[in-house]
Structures are given as structure tokens and as C-alpha cells.
Amino acid sequence: MTNYKPAPWERNARLVFGLFLFTPVVFFIIFYIWPVIETIRLSFQSWDGLSPRRVDVGLRNYQVLLASPRFYHSLLNNVRWLVFYVLMPTGVGLGLALLVNSLSRGQGFFKLIYFLPYTLPPVAVAAIWRWLYEPSAGLLTRTLNEVGLGFLARNWIGEADTVTYSLMAAGLWWSVGFSFIVFFAGLRNLPLECLEAARIDGASAWQTFTKVTFPLLWPSTAIALGMSAVDAMRLFDIVWAMTGGGPAYASDVLATQMYDTAFGRLKMGEASAVSVAMLVISAVVIMPFIIYMARQVERAENDH
Numbered sequence: 001m002t003n004y005k006p007a008p009w010e011r012n013a014r015l016v017f018g019l020f021l022f023t024p025v026v027f028f029i030i031f032y033i034w035p036v037i038e039t040i041r042l043s044f045q046s047w048d049g050l051s052p053r054r055v056d057v058g059l060r061n062y063q064v065l066l067a068s069p070r071f072y073h074s075l076l077n078n079v080r081w082l083v084f085y086v087l088m089p090t091g092v093g094l095g096l097a098l099l100v101n102s103l104s105r106g107q108g109f110f111k112l113i114y115f116l117p118y119t120l121p122p123v124a125v126a127a128i129w130r131w132l133y134e135p136s137a138g139l140l141t142r143t144l145n146e147v148g149l150g151f152l153a154r155n156w157i158g159e160a161d162t163v164t165y166s167l168m169a170a171g172l173w174w175s176v177g178f179s180f181i182v183f184f185a186g187l188r189n190l191p192l193e194c195l196e197a198a199r200i201d202g203a204s205a206w207q208t209f210t211k212v213t214f215p216l217l218w219p220s221t222a223i224a225l226g227m228s229a230v231d232a233m234r235l236f237d238i239v240w241a242m243t244g245g246g247p248a249y250a251s252d253v254l255a256t257q258m259y260d261t262a263f264g265r266l267k268m269g270e271a272s273a274v275s276v277a278m279l280v281i282s283a284v285v286i287m288p289f290i291i292y293m294a295r296q297v298e299r300a301e302n303d304h
Contacts (some may be wrong), residue, residue: 001024036121036279043272065124071274075281077164081253082232082285084168085175090224092172093179094217098209100180101187111184118177122237129170130242133157157243160250167251171238175231179224187213187219222293229289233282254278 043061047054065071076093100110130140135155144153156166190213214221221265236255239245245252246261254274262271 024114031116039272039275042269043276044271047268048218048266049268050266057269061269064270065273065277070249070252070257071254071277073249073255074254076237077251077253078233078281080164081168081171081235082229084226085228085232088172089175089179090221090228092176093181093224094183094221096176096180096189097183103222111181117174119180120174122174123241125170125174126238126241129166129173130157133166157251158247160247160296163243163247163251167239167242170242171235174238175228178227182220182224183217186217190216218296222296225256226290226293229286230282233278233286 004090042054044056044058045054046057096110096114100107100114103110108110120128133156135141135158136154140156141150141153144150154162157163194216195208198212203211233234234255235253236259239251239253240256240259243251245256249257258271258278260273260276261267
């Protein structure tokens with residue numbers, strides 16, 4: 001029996017396949033794994049980001065973090081954003097998708113209108129909404145004055161009791177397009193025979209939605225909820241561009257606290273501790289949620 005020798009083209013193909021597999025692994029290690037390891041190591045050190053020397057301080061950065069009221073306030077704001085992003089953009093996006101899907105004409109126009117804000121960079125969204133919220137000549141203030149409700153006008157992003165909710169309105173306007181397009185795509189791919197069977201059985205519109213449409217949309221729901229949860233924990237751009245975490249840290253989230261600590265105060269060790277805390281919290285909160293949603297999707301697919 002003779003040993004099989006691969007042809008030259010087969011050896012070249014294996015080499016190409018190996019390079020295609022090896023290259024992303026190297027990039028993943030260099031640009032993700034190594035920075036995470038360095039961040040964890042830096043969280044046990046004191047460094048101003050400029051001097052060549054780092055000083056090991058043990059758990060001091062974490063002790064400072066856990067003793068800081070700002071950290072707990074930022075964490076609470078992240079929790080608020082998490083609840084908001086899971087409920088509002090997902091719910092509004094689903095409602096808009098159902099509405100547009102029911103139209104016989106103009107679907108393309110409304111898809112463009114609802115999805116267009118999501119294509120804008122968050123910094124551009126922040127600029128638009130800063131103009132809307134401008135306390136003296138902003139569109140919102142002028143509109144309230146025109147309709148006789150000027151007494152409701154205020155410095156929307158300059159007051160501690162309104163700033164977070166004002167930012168959430170901007171976040172909703174920007175992010176709802178993603179949930180909308182995900183749900184709309186899911187609605188367009190529903191099996192028509194299931195919907196027709198529900199209509200033949202005399203099911204009302206609400207019964208059709210709760211018993212047929214929504215269960216079949218579980219894959220789309222999982223995507224929308226999962227991305228919303230991730231966006232809530234990594235939130236930075238809109239908050240920093242609109243308020244910088246102010247006023248008086250009222251709108252601070254963990255990412256803005258980390259950035260301010262690192263580049264505003266040059267305390268890289270403490271900022272790394274915030275970053276590690278974000279990583280742990282995200283792993284504890286987000287990953288079980290995503291795993292649960294994945295199991296729900298698998299169960300729904302097996303049922304149908």
C-alpha cells in the first residue's frame with residue numbers, strides 16, 4: 001500500500017486556509033485578549049499614563065473605587081439605561097414594525113424614515129439633541145413657548161433631575177431604528193400558513209399577535225434585546241458628547257467615569273479598575289441574559 005501524497009494545489013489550499021484561520025486569531029489576541037490582560041494588570045498599579053514607571057499598589061484602586069459614591073451613582077445610571085434600552089427601543093421598534101408591515105403602500109418610505117437616525121454617528125445625534133434642548137432658543141423651548149406651555153421649559157440637560165431622562169429620549173430616537181428593522185425583517189419572514197390558519201380559526205388581531213406572531217418573532221426579539229443590553233452597558237458616546245457626565249456627575253455612567261478618570265485625572269490604574277468592574281458586571285448581567293434568550297429561541301424553534 002502506497003502512502004497518499006497530497007497534490008501541490010492541495011498543499012497550497014491548506015496553507016491558504018491555515019492563513020485565513022491564523023490571521024484573525026492573531027488579531028483577536030493582539031487587539032482584544034492582550035489589552036484585557038494589560039487592563040487587569042494595570043488595575044493593580046498606579047500610573048499617570050506619562051511616566052515610564054508603574055507602581056504596584058495591590059487592591060488599593062479597587063478599594064478607592066468601592067469607597068467612591070460616584071461609582072455607585074454611575075452603576076445606578078447604567079442600570080437605568082439597561083432597563084430603558086431593554087423596554088423602550090425594543091417595544092417601540094416592535095410597534096413601528098407591526099404598523100409599517102400592515103401598510104399596503106409606503107413601506108419603503110417609512111423604513112427609511114425610522115432607520116435613518118440609526119445610521120448617524122452618536123456624536124452627530126448628540127449635536128442635534130443639544131440644539132433641541134438648548135434652554136433659551138432650542139426647538140423644544142421655542143415650541144413650548146409657542147403653544148403656551150413655556151412654564152414647562154427648563155435646562156433639560158443642565159439640571160440633575162432631568163438630564164438622564166433627556167439623554168434617554170435622544171438615545172431612543174437614535175436606537176429605535178435598529179429594533180424596528182430587526183422586527184420588520186422578522187415579520188416579513190413569518191410563515192404565512194400559520195397566520196392564515198389563525199385567521200381561519202377566527203382569532204382576533206390581538207390573539208393572532210400573542211399566540212402566533214410574537215412567539216414566531218423570538219429570534220428577532222432575542223437579537224433586539226441582546227443588542228440593547230450590550231448597548232446599555234457600553235454606553236458612552238451620547239452621554240459624553242452631550243453632558244460629559246454632568247451636571248455634577250448626574251448623568252455619569254461607568255464608561256464616562258472611566259474616561260474622565262483616565263484622561264481627565266490621569267489615574268490610569270483607577271480607570272482600569274472601573275474598566276474591570278464594567279467587564280465583570282457585564283459578564284454577570286449580560287451573559288446569563290443572552291444565554292437565556294438563546295435557549296428561549298431554541299425552544300420556540302423546536303415548538304414550531
